[in-house]
């Protein structure tokens with residue numbers, strides 16, 4: 621059975637686990653290694669069972685511990701060449717990924733990584749580069765799209781392929797407009813290379829999801845410009861206006877910023 625856990629989601633650190641009985645990968649290592657080890661102990665997961673790491677982009681909240689994790693467990697790290705270069709140049713990351721552990725991904729090209737068939741696709745965001753992942757394993761299509769400036773055709777296509785989907789609902793447009801952030805930061809977040817609002821997330825879902833979609837997790841919520849309940853309600857009301865009923869047609873949940881989720885079992 622395929623298992624999924626979110627260990628953290630948002631600007632204080634992102635880290636996701638996806639594992640079968642015999643293979644496992646992590647997506648982004650943006651939380652401290654000690655915290656990650658503790659969470660894994662709590663779930664009865666041995667970190668030495670993790671065999672691969674995928675990175676979306678080179679912002680610190682996604683890569684903080686990737687170098688140490690890769691070093692301590694001798695793990696290959698998959699990312700695009702631009703993201704690898706970005707990690708090398710990121711002054712927040714004290715331990716870099718060793719050259720022989722860097723695995724290069726090409727946007728749009730499928731690659732078999734252990735039991736996982738992985739296709740990275742471009743996601744607009746102001747990092748060196750940012751990708752989402754479509755991951756096919758045990759008959760399930762798992763899709764993750766985080767730190768999203770705007771919805772592109774590639775992203776629409778990925779949503780339409782998803783059985784299980786993690787997608788950003790970063791901010792409420794009004795909370796951001798009236799909130800404490802300086803103007804330049806508000807501008808950055810709203811820009812086409814910034815972050816996705818609850819409204820845009822809801823519309824992207826409603827317009828592109830198919831009947832195969834079973835479960836959506838809203839990720840990377842802003843602490844200052846969003847609330848879990850507000851994000852859920854906004855997305856839910858957009859889905860309802862399209863005749864899609866969360867809880868009946870599919871499950872809709874919000875990922876907490878620093879609290880790990882339960883362990884989900886994903887099947888077809």
Ligand SMILES: [Zn+2]
Pocket residue numbers: 630631634679681682767840
């Ligand atoms: Zn982020």
Ligand SMILES: [Zn+2]
Pocket residue numbers: 677679745747767
């Ligand atoms: Zn980012």
